[in-house]
Amino acid sequence: MLSETETRLLGVMMMVIMLGMGASLTFKDFAIALRKPVGVAVGLLCQYGIMPFLAFLLAKGLGLPPAYAVGLILMGCMPGGTTSNIFTYFSKGTLSLSILMTISSTLVAIVMVPLTLAFYSAGIEGEWQIPRENVIQVLVVLLVPTVLGIALRKWNANVGAVIELIGGLLGVLVILFLTLSWVPRNWQLLLTTGFPVYVGSIGLGLGGFVLGYGLSRLLKQDARRSRTIALETGIQNGPLAVLIVLLTFSGTQQQEVLLIPVLYSLFIVLSSSAVTVWFRRITTREELARDAAKVGALKSA
Amino acid sequence: MPAVTPYEVKPWLSQYGAAVPAELPRPAHASLAAMAEAAAERHAERVAFSCVLPNGMFGRLSYAQVRQLSDAFAHYLRRVVGLQAGDRVALQMPNCLAWPVALLGVLKAGCVAVNTNPLYTPREMTHQFADSGAKVVVIVDLFADQLEQALAGTPVQQVVVVRVTDFFPPLVGAIAHAVMKYWNRAVPPHALPKVHTLQQALAAGRAADAGPARGYWAELTHDSLALLQYTGGTTGVAKGAELTHGNLLWNLAQMRAMAGSRIDEGREVVLTALPLYHIFAFTVNFLCMFEAGARNVLVPSPRPVQSLQRAIENEKITWITGVNTLFNALLNEEWFTAYPPKHLKAAGGGGAAMHHAVVERFEQVTGAPLAEGYGLTECSPVVCFQPLHGPRVKDSIGIPVPGTDITLIDDAGQPVAMGQPGELCVRGPQVMRGYWQRPEATAEVFRDGWLRTGDVAVMDAQGTFRIVDRKKDLVLVSGFNVYPNEIEDALARHDAVMEAAVIGLADPKTGEAVHAYVVLREDTVGKVSEADLLAHCRTLLTGYKVPARVHFRTELPKTPIGKILRKDLRAQAQAAAGPR
Numbered sequence: 001m002l003s004e005t006e007t008r009l010l011g012v013m014m015m016v017i018m019l020g021m022g023a024s025l026t027f028k029d030f031a032i033a034l035r036k037p038v039g040v041a042v043g044l045l046c047q048y049g050i051m052p053f054l055a056f057l058l059a060k061g062l063g064l065p066p067a068y069a070v071g072l073i074l075m076g077c078m079p080g081g082t083t084s085n086i087f088t089y090f091s092k093g094t095l096s097l098s099i100l101m102t103i104s105s106t107l108v109a110i111v112m113v114p115l116t117l118a119f120y121s122a123g124i125e126g127e128w129q130i131p132r133e134n135v136i137q138v139l140v141v142l143l144v145p146t147v148l149g150i151a152l153r154k155w156n157a158n159v160g161a162v163i164e165l166i167g168g169l170l171g172v173l174v175i176l177f178l179t180l181s182w183v184p185r186n187w188q189l190l191l192t193t194g195f196p197v198y199v200g201s202i203g204l205g206l207g208g209f210v211l212g213y214g215l216s217r218l219l220k221q222d223a224r225r226s227r228t229i230a231l232e233t234g235i236q237n238g239p240l241a242v243l244i245v246l247l248t249f250s251g252t253q254q255q256e257v258l259l260i261p262v263l264y265s266l267f268i269v270l271s272s273s274a275v276t277v278w279f280r281r282i283t284t285r286e287e288l289a290r291d292a293a294k295v296g297a298l299k300s301a
Numbered sequence: 302m303p304a305v306t307p308y309e310v311k312p313w314l315s316q317y318g319a320a321v322p323a324e325l326p327r328p329a330h331a332s333l334a335a336m337a338e339a340a341a342e343r344h345a346e347r348v349a350f351s352c353v354l355p356n357g358m359f360g361r362l363s364y365a366q367v368r369q370l371s372d373a374f375a376h377y378l379r380r381v382v383g384l385q386a387g388d389r390v391a392l393q394m395p396n397c398l399a400w401p402v403a404l405l406g407v408l409k410a411g412c413v414a415v416n417t418n419p420l421y422t423p424r425e426m427t428h429q430f431a432d433s434g435a436k437v438v439v440i441v442d443l444f445a446d447q448l449e450q451a452l453a454g455t456p457v458q459q460v461v462v463v464r465v466t467d468f469f470p471p472l473v474g475a476i477a478h479a480v481m482k483y484w485n486r487a488v489p490p491h492a493l494p495k496v497h498t499l500q501q502a503l504a505a506g507r508a509a510d511a512g513p514a515r516g517y518w519a520e521l522t523h524d525s526l527a528l529l530q531y532t533g534g535t536t537g538v539a540k541g542a543e544l545t546h547g548n549l550l551w552n553l554a555q556m557r558a559m560a561g562s563r564i565d566e567g568r569e570v571v572l573t574a575l576p577l578y579h580i581f582a583f584t585v586n587f588l589c590m591f592e593a594g595a596r597n598v599l600v601p602s603p604r605p606v607q608s609l610q611r612a613i614e615n616e617k618i619t620w621i622t623g624v625n626t627l628f629n630a631l632l633n634e635e636w637f638t639a640y641p642p643k644h645l646k647a648a649g650g651g652g653a654a655m656h657h658a659v660v661e662r663f664e665q666v667t668g669a670p671l672a673e674g675y676g677l678t679e680c681s682p683v684v685c686f687q688p689l690h691g692p693r694v695k696d697s698i699g700i701p702v703p704g705t706d707i708t709l710i711d712d713a714g715q716p717v718a719m720g721q722p723g724e725l726c727v728r729g730p731q732v733m734r735g736y737w738q739r740p741e742a743t744a745e746v747f748r749d750g751w752l753r754t755g756d757v758a759v760m761d762a763q764g765t766f767r768i769v770d771r772k773k774d775l776v777l778v779s780g781f782n783v784y785p786n787e788i789e790d791a792l793a794r795h796d797a798v799m800e801a802a803v804i805g806l807a808d809p810k811t812g813e814a815v816h817a818y819v820v821l822r823e824d825t826v827g828k829v830s831e832a833d834l835l836a837h838c839r840t841l842l843t844g845y846k847v848p849a850r851v852h853f854r855t856e857l858p859k860t861p862i863g864k865i866l867r868k869d870l871r872a873q874a875q876a877a878a879g880p881r
Contacts, residue, residue, distance in 0.1 A: 028636065029636075032639055035639055157353075157615050158358050161358040161473070162476060165480070
């Protein structure tokens with residue numbers, strides 16, 4: 001179990017991350033995004049249509065016990081993770097789309113997460129339910145730094161850009177922190193954890209990639225945008241789920257529910273890295289193909 | 302005695318109205334250094350330069366800072382490196398805060414600046430440094446490894462390496478530099494001998510003499526050489542146009558006379574997306590706006606054009622200058638069309654012909670006039686501009702700037718009748734002295750004191766000029782002259798077309814045939830066929846002008862400022878056709 005200090009530290013780090021995410025966008029970016037509601041709608045559909053349903057199916061199909069099921073479904077209901085922006089950058093995806101999807105899914109989270117969570121965890125026994133107030137409380141607390149970040153960017157672009165970078169770095173550090181503080185204390189649990197839990201933790205991310213790509217292709221997004229949406233869909237805000245669990249449960253109950261969010265956060269870094277390398281290759285190949293289609297870029301003497 | 306030609310009558314004078322004086326007084330300052338010194342005194346605390354990176358990070362220099370830093374750099378060049386008045390210093394960097402410091406430092410040292418494209422290959426660099434006799438190269442770290450291979454065979458004694466993030470707030474600059482170096486891997490290691498960083502150079506300069514640098518430039522006159530501006534690199538071997546302090550001061554005054562109605566001293570914010578090593582941005586954005594106490598917003602790289610978004614959001618832009626491709630690219634960006642700069646007073650276009658469709662759309666979107674001008678390196682560069690105070694004739698290059706004579710001549714060297722196309726020749730105080738150490742090339746381009754531009758133009762009764770095309774880009778279809786610009790403009794009017802270039806290629810039936818190269822807008826690729834575009838052209842153009850073929854491309858070859866290189870297209874097409 002995480003100590004009180006560690007929980008607080010995690011909370012503070014999350015605030016900095018959200019501050020950084022807010023600082024990466026300006027008010028104009030939102031206004032522009034809202035002019036093209038289709039793009040944002042596709043993203044939100046993937047985020048809150050596909051992921052919670054996929055988590056629910058996995059939990060049912062794998063026959064997970066309530067503690068794990070609620071962890072998995074919670075994970076599925078989370079908004080997009082800020083690390084997706086870093087992976088999108090490395091995979092040569094459409095960075096602005098990625099940032100916009102993350103931020104818009106975070107903003108509507110205050111409505112969508114309690115809704116989807118209540119809907120998909122309705123069949124789970126009462127003691128494992130996550131109260132709506134806890135979810136809303138965490139989200140409200142995180143919305144404040146997000147909006148503050150946007151205001152900071154507006155006030156001084158240098159401060160905004162620096163915070164944006166710090167937030168991005170912290171996003172990676174937090175996952176490392178979670179992994180390093182949780183795994184050594186729970187290695188026995190890891191050893192005894194059954195195969196289905198691993199399938200659920202890893203499958204949620206991978207399934208998100210595949211379905212996110214498929215749906216956006218179906219909705220006529222081009223290949224590069226679809227790859228961006230795929231990454232965005234698969235990568236959830238793991239630390240946020242951890243925070244909600246920490247607030248809601250205690251003792252062994254907490255340890256059990258935490259298992260899947262932590263495993264997910266750990267494996268999503270690995271699978272996203274692999275997918276990023278792969279996507280990067282595809283994008284590069286497409287670029288080269290476009291170059292070859294030209295009569296040849298002459299270098300003028 | 303020949304009759305008075307329409308060009309001697311100067312019908313354009315009537316268009317000057319009350320806003321533009323027909324005769325300008327001789328520029329008061331003896332040199333650009335004196336001009337800069339006076340401007341820095343008048344506007345000391347104002348922001349002179351703001352460099353904005355694509356992520357919104359920025360650094361700023363006030364007029365007073367630019368003055369002190371350039372004085373230190375002048376002392377460095379004269380006292381530490383030991384340069385003499387008239388020695389050449391090459392500047393090779395994208396738009397960044399180091400540029401005005403280095404450029405004004407060179408001019409204040411009484412030296413001559415050699416603007417150099419940072420994207421040059423080592424071979425091109427070697428040519429330019431050897432030809433100009435540059436003793437010092439000030440280069441951005443992004444390309445310092447290229448310089449290593451270029452130095453042999455040049456007289457370069459000292460290299461100064463600058464960073465795009467020089468003069469940024471320390472933490473911001475360090476982060477931005479680290480991102481460039483470790484994340485983008487854009488800063489290559491180099492093993493250049495005799496290197497100073499800009500900060501080291503400035504410290505050494507200050508240590509040598511902490512006072513003003515007036516002593517070095519007090520003797521400069523209008524006849525002193527200020528700039529070697531290389532040109533013609535795309536057609537043959539690059540030649541250095543010798544631009545004097547007088548040439549540039551005159552052109553500055555001419556440009557301000559034409560745009561004066563929309564330039565308020567100390568209140569303008571100009572977006573400088575075009576590179577300052579190019580003469581258009583050098584004179585219009587830097588010289589004019591510096592003298593006017595404006596804030597110059599420097600964008601290191603306008604490509605992709607998305608990089609301009611934060612600059613336009615951060616600063617209350619009142620002026621934009623650009624070339625057709627830049628305006629075209631901006632108009633394809635949703636963030637620009639949805640939220641165009643609110644404070645925009647005017648935009649200036651030049652460098653290459655502006656397309657009608659682009660101008661119309663830009664004015665519609667921003668509500669500000671986009672005035673087109675015409676110039677060339679050899680003329681510092683502005684020759685003509687559409688008057689900003691009065692009615693502007695669309696698709697024209699406007700009227701000659703005050704103090705400029707223009708005549709249009711035929712192949713026999715005789716002035717052509719009004720309304721007839723002829724080669725544009727210029728005479729005026731902004732015309733260069735000649736090409737650096739190339740008397741034959743100089744003799745070739747001057748005739749009876751007139752500079753021959755190689756551009757074909759026509760003049761109407763009001764004295765408004767219109768460029769028809771480059772003389773050598775004319776396409777001769779079955780004996781008819783076809784001007785590529787007209788065809789490109791027709792193509793650009795099609796909604797699906799992002800940009801188009803037209804060239805003539807040998808044809809067994811018609812001698813030459815019109816070939817169009819078209820880049821479609823992203824969302825229309827594959828939805829518009831060659832036949833669609835040809836049908837569109839037939840509605841706008843007579844039969845012989847309609848392209849024989851339309852070739853689709855994803856990109857067109859361009860110069861660093863975005864001028865489409867028809868020459869490269871022709872070479873590609875000829876290479877593809879194989880030797881004959």
